[in-house]
Structure formats: C-alpha cells, structure tokens
Amino acid sequence: MEFSSKLLENAVYEMSQLPGIGKRTALRLVLHLLKQPKEQSVRLSNAIQVLRSDIKFCTSCHNISDVALCEICGNNKRDKSLVCVVEDIRDVMAIENTGQYRGLYHVLGGKISPMEGIGPQDLTIGSLVEKAKNGEIKELIFALSSTMEGDTTNFYIYKQLEGMNIKTSTIARGIAVGDELEYADEITLGRSIMNRIPFENSIKAL
Amino acid sequence: MEFSSKLLENAVYEMSQLPGIGKRTALRLVLHLLKQPKEQSVRLSNAIQVLRSDIKFCTSCHNISDVALCEICGNNKRDKSLVCVVEDIRDVMAIENTGQYRGLYHVLGGKISPMEGIGPQDLTIGSLVEKAKNGEIKELIFALSSTMEGDTTNFYIYKQLEGMNIKTSTIARGIAVGDELEYADEITLGRSIMNRIPFENSIKAL
Incomplete structure (x- = not known):
C-alpha cells in the first residue's frame, strides 16, 4: 500500500x-x-x-481495578473460601454476568504455553499458591478453556496445591443449553455422558 | 457489560x-x-x-498529504488536463495501484446523500467546478461507486459543468476479469453487453 x-x-x-x-x-x-x-x-x-x-490490578485476584482491592474481593457478602481460576478479565465478566457465582476469582493472565514461551512464572500462579498456603481457600474451581494449554495449566496448579487439603473442581463440559445433540462434537458429547448428573439436580436448576 | x-x-x-x-x-x-x-x-x-x-489536505485535489500540493498534483509527468473524480483517498490508492492512470484526481470526500444529510456543499464540488472554470480540465472521469448516491453525485457535477466544453466519462462497468458469466448479476451483465467494446481494443489491453 x-x-x-x-x-x-x-x-x-x-x-x-x-x-x-x-x-x-x-x-x-x-x-x-x-x-x-x-x-x-x-x-x-x-x-x-x-x-x-x-491501570491497576487488584492486589489479591489480579483483576483490572481502579483501586487496590477490587470490588469483588472487597465485597463482604462473597464467599472468600471459594476461588475460581480464570485466564483473563473477560472470563470474570462472563461468569459475573451469569449471576450464579458468589465466590472470588483469581486471574492468571494467560495459560502455560511452551509454544508461545509462556511459563508458570509469567502467570500469577505464585500468588495463588501463596493464598492457598495461608489457608484462605477451601475450594478452587478451574475455569480455563478446554485446550491442551488450559489442561496443562490446571494440572500444574493442581500439583502445586498437593497436600493442602483444598477441594478442586473444573466447570462442567457438556452440551450447551438449547443445542441439538446431532451437531455436538463427539468429545463433548462423550464427556457429557460420562459426567451425567442426577435428573433431580437438573430439575432444580430450572 | x-x-x-x-x-x-x-x-x-x-x-x-x-x-x-x-x-x-x-x-x-x-x-x-x-x-x-x-x-x-x-x-x-x-x-x-x-x-x-x-493532517493536511492537498489544496488542489483534497487528497491527504503532508505538503500543500500532493505528490500526484505536483508531478510534472502527469497529465493535468485529465481529472478522475473519486469519493475518498482509498479510491486514489486503488487506482494508483493499477499503474494504468497518468492523470490527476479530485477527492470529493463523500457522495451526495440526502438520507445521511450530505449535500453538495459538504463535498469539494465547488473547488472542482472552480478548476473547471479556469480551463485546467479537458476530461473528467467519474469513478464513484455505482449506487444511487454515486449516480446522483455524477449527475450533479455533470450539470454544473454544462457549457464548459469538458469531456466527461465514467469508468467501465462490466464482468470482472476472471469472473464466470453465470455468476454475474443481471444489471452488470446487461450493461456489459450494451457497452461492448471492439474486439481489437480488448486484444490491445492484453
């Protein structure tokens, strides 16, 4: 040009x-x-x-914030023993939009990716482990994207927390609400059958 | 959000x-x-x-330029009696890229569009008519997009130049080089038959 x-x-x-x-x-x-x-x-x-x-980042969860402790971390009504691990601030916004989650977050700032030269030390994993050591966390929810890098990151953090008596979980993978079975990919469909939930629970969610 | x-x-x-x-x-x-x-x-x-x-605009053709007279208008090798009327600077760049045109340009800055509240006074038509009155222009090529607004603008300028003995033309509309006839829209195909050119000319262009 x-x-x-x-x-x-x-x-x-x-x-x-x-x-x-x-x-x-x-x-x-x-x-x-x-x-x-x-x-x-x-x-x-x-x-x-x-x-x-x-720009400032919350000193506790590393979410973008105009003050030292973000609105979520500073909210006394939220369950401080429950921490959801996400990749970036967009995931925080997406989960907040559901209105279903009352715990805190931990923003990693990316995923471990040797291909892109991103190692654990480039993320905020150290500060997460620190919080865990202080006994602040009872349950950790992994909400990273379901890719090789996401799984690697989950596993890395999981290993760091060994012996700390922290419950860990990942968000459910399955057929999206409103989706037709025939168009679902086979891995997702397979997982959704493996991880089926009691029918009574699915009614409660309605 | x-x-x-x-x-x-x-x-x-x-x-x-x-x-x-x-x-x-x-x-x-x-x-x-x-x-x-x-x-x-x-x-x-x-x-x-x-x-x-x-940012500055060429005082003659209204193209974006860092100097008062843009590179094209200031180039003595170009035919100053031939002026191509275009909507904006992207059209200048597109035509320059062909390497086929050796005249000057006149950048209107838009098209007459009553729907969007753009009248002739919002464009650089006045300065074009001025140049025409000074006898600088022998031929004017309309290269606006082939829409209602483009046609209106062409016609408005055409009427302004009446009696000035300036040759006017529009760029050829037709089937794009490499395109299949069956996928061409009927208006373009119709025009390309109406405005057919002698076969000898089409050979020369190769």
Missing part, C-alpha cells in the same frame, strides 16, 4: 498492530476518525494513554 | 466508537494493548493524535 502521507501511514501502521486488524481495516478506521470531529480522536487517544499508564 | 474499572470502560467505549468494532471486539483490542509493552499503546495513541492535529 502506497500512502500519500507519512502521518497517515504511521497511524495506519500502529492501528494494524492490533489483533485481527489488517492494513485495509486500519485504513478504514483511521479515515473514519479523520471524518469525525477532532474531539473523538483526542478522546480515543487519551483513553488509550491514560489506561496504559494508570 | 459490567467493568471492574472506569479507565477500562472508557477505553473500551472509545474504541467501540470505531466503525465495525463492537463492545466485545473493543475489549479484546484494549486487553491486547495491556498485554503488550507500554510503548505500543503510547505509539498508537500519539499516531492518532498527531494525525488528527497535523
């Missing part, structure tokens, strides 16, 4: 560094900004800069 | 103001920036801000 302006080329280049945004999309976004009032660009630019310089 | 941080919420909101970027994508982009070195966010933020404050 040949640009008639270095400023434009630079803005398009930086925009195209974002994931899933190619050069063409980046150009479309930048030209859109140019057509809008100048204030919009200034607001976007400032929001990115302020976020990056002022 | 419930956010655990106002800074995050604000950055996601501003990002989601871009076209084609919803709240979820915006969150993904912002979290990506947080995972990258701080410099990347600073560069993106600065690039947007500098672009918006320092």
Whole structure:
C-alpha cells in the first residue's frame, strides 16, 4: 500500500498492530476518525494513554481495578473460601454476568504455553499458591478453556496445591443449553455422558 | 457489560466508537494493548493524535498529504488536463495501484446523500467546478461507486459543468476479469453487453 502521507501511514501502521486488524481495516478506521470531529480522536487517544499508564490490578485476584482491592474481593457478602481460576478479565465478566457465582476469582493472565514461551512464572500462579498456603481457600474451581494449554495449566496448579487439603473442581463440559445433540462434537458429547448428573439436580436448576 | 474499572470502560467505549468494532471486539483490542509493552499503546495513541492535529489536505485535489500540493498534483509527468473524480483517498490508492492512470484526481470526500444529510456543499464540488472554470480540465472521469448516491453525485457535477466544453466519462462497468458469466448479476451483465467494446481494443489491453 502506497500512502500519500507519512502521518497517515504511521497511524495506519500502529492501528494494524492490533489483533485481527489488517492494513485495509486500519485504513478504514483511521479515515473514519479523520471524518469525525477532532474531539473523538483526542478522546480515543487519551483513553488509550491514560489506561496504559494508570491501570491497576487488584492486589489479591489480579483483576483490572481502579483501586487496590477490587470490588469483588472487597465485597463482604462473597464467599472468600471459594476461588475460581480464570485466564483473563473477560472470563470474570462472563461468569459475573451469569449471576450464579458468589465466590472470588483469581486471574492468571494467560495459560502455560511452551509454544508461545509462556511459563508458570509469567502467570500469577505464585500468588495463588501463596493464598492457598495461608489457608484462605477451601475450594478452587478451574475455569480455563478446554485446550491442551488450559489442561496443562490446571494440572500444574493442581500439583502445586498437593497436600493442602483444598477441594478442586473444573466447570462442567457438556452440551450447551438449547443445542441439538446431532451437531455436538463427539468429545463433548462423550464427556457429557460420562459426567451425567442426577435428573433431580437438573430439575432444580430450572 | 459490567467493568471492574472506569479507565477500562472508557477505553473500551472509545474504541467501540470505531466503525465495525463492537463492545466485545473493543475489549479484546484494549486487553491486547495491556498485554503488550507500554510503548505500543503510547505509539498508537500519539499516531492518532498527531494525525488528527497535523493532517493536511492537498489544496488542489483534497487528497491527504503532508505538503500543500500532493505528490500526484505536483508531478510534472502527469497529465493535468485529465481529472478522475473519486469519493475518498482509498479510491486514489486503488487506482494508483493499477499503474494504468497518468492523470490527476479530485477527492470529493463523500457522495451526495440526502438520507445521511450530505449535500453538495459538504463535498469539494465547488473547488472542482472552480478548476473547471479556469480551463485546467479537458476530461473528467467519474469513478464513484455505482449506487444511487454515486449516480446522483455524477449527475450533479455533470450539470454544473454544462457549457464548459469538458469531456466527461465514467469508468467501465462490466464482468470482472476472471469472473464466470453465470455468476454475474443481471444489471452488470446487461450493461456489459450494451457497452461492448471492439474486439481489437480488448486484444490491445492484453
């Protein structure tokens, strides 16, 4: 792509560094900004800069937070002995949206992935083990995605907690509510049969 | 969506103001920036801000340019009597990429669209008519998209130039090179038969 302006080329280049945004999309976004009032660009630019310089993470669960202890960790009505281990803040938001969970979270910041050069020390596993050692945790729920990396991470943490008398569980894998059996993949379907639940329990959930 | 941080919420909101970027994508982009070195966010933020404050438009063709007269308008090897009217800078880039065109451009900045409240006075039509009046233009090529708005804009400009002895043309509409006839829409196919060209000319183009 040949640009008639270095400023434009630079803005398009930086925009195209974002994931899933190619050069063409980046150009479309930048030209859109140019057509809008100048204030919009200034607001976007400032929001990115302020976020990056002022962002804080909860000292306990590592969720993004504007204060030292996030709203969830600081909420006395929540069960502090129950901790759900998730990959990133989006998972926290997704689980919070269900309105079904009253425990705390622990945000790992990723999964162990030798392929991408991410080891246990790059995640917040140390701080999780610390909390466990202090006896704050009774049950740990693994809610990582069901991939090789997710399973590896679960297992790594599980080994670290050995002998601490902490109950561990993973979220249930199965056929999504509303889904047709015939379109389910065989691994999920197989697991959902293996891990079947008493019918009475499924009625209670309704 | 419930956010655990106002800074995050604000950055996601501003990002989601871009076209084609919803709240979820915006969150993904912002979290990506947080995972990258701080410099990347600073560069993106600065690039947007500098672009918006320092951007210039060519005084002649209204293309984006870092200098008063853009590279194309200032190029003495190009045919200044031939002007191609386009909607925005992306069209200039697309036509330049073909390497087939040696005239100048005129960037309108949009199309006349009563539905979106865009009238002739919102575009650079005045400056085009001015150039025409000065006798600088011998031929005008309309290269707007083939929509109601594009046709309206073409016709509006055409009427403004009446009596000025300027040749006008539109780019050819037809079956794309490499396309199968059976998949072509009927309007395009119809036009391509109506506007057929001598076989000798089509050989020359090879």
